[in-house]
Amino acid sequence: PALQEELVNPKNGDPAHKHLKQQASILGHLDELGLLRRGRCFVEFGAGRGKLSHWIHEALKNNGDLKGSEDLQLLLVERSSIRFKVDGKHQDAGVQFERLQVDIEHLDLCKVPLLQDKKFPLVGVGKHLCGAATDLALRCLLETSRLRDPETEPPQKRLKPSEPAAEASPGDSGACSGASVGPVLGLAVALCCHHRCEWRHFVGRQFFLERGLGAAEFSAFCRMSSWATCGGRPANQDYSSHQSTNQGRAEEEHEPLDETDTMNKFLSAVEREKIGRLCKRLIDSGRCHFLKSQGFSSRLTCYTDQGVTLENVLLTAVPSSSSIYF
Ligand SMILES: C[S@@+](CC[C@H](N)C(=O)[O-])C[C@H]1O[C@@H](n2cnc3c(N)ncnc32)[C@H](O)[C@@H]1O
Structure with a gap:
């Protein structure tokens, strides 16, 4: 209200x-x-x-x-x-x-x-x-x-x-x-x-380690997570609708990963978005x-x-x- x-x-x-x-x-x-x-x-x-x-x-x-x-x-x-x-x-x-x-x-x-x-x-x-x-x-x-x-x-x-x-x-x-x-x-x-997650700060390290996943896998999941928000578009284009003006550095915080990923060639935009969302879900x-x-x-x-x-x-x-x- x-x-x-x-x-x-x-x-x-x-x-x-x-x-x-x-x-x-x-x-x-x-x-x-x-x-x-x-x-x-x-x-x-x-x-x-x-x-x-x-x-x-x-x-x-x-x-x-x-x-x-x-x-x-x-x-x-x-x-x-x-x-x-x-x-x-x-x-x-x-x-x-x-x-x-x-x-x-x-x-x-x-x-x-x-x-x-x-x-x-x-x-x-x-x-x-x-x-x-x-x-x-x-x-x-x-x-x-x-x-x-x-x-x-x-x-x-x-x-x-x-x-x-x-x-x-x-x-x-x-x-x-x-x-x-x-x-x-x-x-x-x-x-x-x-x-933008970092293994050294990640609170879910134990969860990952118990599943045989470590820093390298975490880093890969982090990279792929950006597909959830730019998987459907060419990399770096119109990443987010949640930016606002006048937030100084806050705007920079939402810069997408600079991606020139080879997976672009093998996966469709829909597949990339889905995988990206799953990666976020795993981290969360x-x-x-x-x-x-x-x-x-x-x-x-x-x-x-x-x-x-x-x-x-x-x-x-x-x-x-x-x-x-x-
Ligand atoms: C995307 S902005 C969101 C700002 C605001 N909450 C909003 O919704 O408009 C993220 C904010 O978190 C701040 N931030 C990111 N990492 C931080 C950290 N480690 N310590 C303190 N602030 C941080 C950034 O400077 C930025 O202002």
């Missing part, structure tokens, strides 16, 4: 409308999972201009009964310096917006003062988090949330997404020494650019396997149709109902 007005606003051009549709769908999925509530901290990875956080804030601002009843935090993580940010505009009482210009690879959530303050439960979000950035974000979030040392502490039941922050027992989180942050209630990340299955190992139930969903974006898969995860850590 928060995006309804904008979705029917004729002033929005086609690209803006496509972004709005995706943002609306991601919010819908967060809501369905019980994650779209105040009293938590949304960490948006690869935030770009910060539009997803903007709409999360709008949705919760307009959330009648809950308005003002609990605080809300939005932490935007983006390595590039971005023009036309939208997060600077928000000044509502009870809402804290913070932008960190940092590579996710170097981010330790335990060292972010905003998160130590109220220790709100965390919800990870992202829209078109390219390749390895998704793996880095999963590690960043889950390694932060990992509970106690299993050698010394008993297993701990996780919070369900709908449980309020106050029910979190003290020290519910913090693999990190010293300071701790709230537990992870779940995540929703729209995936993209699997050809490794991510789901990792999430499972961390006590989360995950799902891959087509969150919008291919006319809106060819990168239309959303990874969502919430703690498994009776899950314990480790």
Whole structure:
């Protein structure tokens, strides 16, 4: 509902409308999972201009009964310096917006003062988090949330997404020494650019290794994954409909793999697209396997149709109902 007005606003051009549709769908999925509530901290990875956080804030601002009843935090993580940010505009009482210009690879959530303050439960979000950035974000979030040392502490039941922050027992989180942050209630990340994944960061290495696949095979799957989005066209042409203007480096992030692949000659465009999608699916299955190992139930969903974006898969995860850590 928060995006309804904008979705029917004729002033929005086609690209803006496509972004709005995706943002609306991601919010819908967060809501369905019980994650779209105040009293938590949304960490948006690869935030770009910060539009997803903007709409999360709008949705919760307009959330009648809950308005003002609990605080809300939005932490935007983006390595590039971005023009036309939208997060600077928000000044509502009870809402804290913070932008960190940092590579996710170097981010330790335990060292972010905003998160130590109220220790709100965390919800990870992202829209078109390219390749390895998704793996880095999963590690960043889950390694932060990992509970106690299993050698010394008993297993701990996780919070369900709908449980309020106050029910979190003290020290519910913090693999990190010293300071701790709230537990992870779940995540929703729209995936993209699997050809930019890297074996060294990939969270699904174990999944691959158990199937006799290693770094070389992974690299081949990454290359072939780009066929899903440019298999039907000559290489490098009109790769994506999910780009937007004014995103600075964000646009570069979506450059397709420079492909002059010999397989072009042997496979039809349809076959290439199909194989490309399967490669993405395999890589994402490794991510789901990792999430499972961390006590989360995950799902891959087509969150919008291919006319809106060819990168239309959303990874969502919430703690498994009776899950314990480790
Ligand atoms: C395709 S853009 C998406 C931007 C925005 N989420 C949107 O939907 O418009 C991907 C963004 O992730 C950022 N990014 C990619 N890898 C990153 C990393 N390792 N650390 C932080 N940001 C990263 C890029 O700079 C870029 O802004």
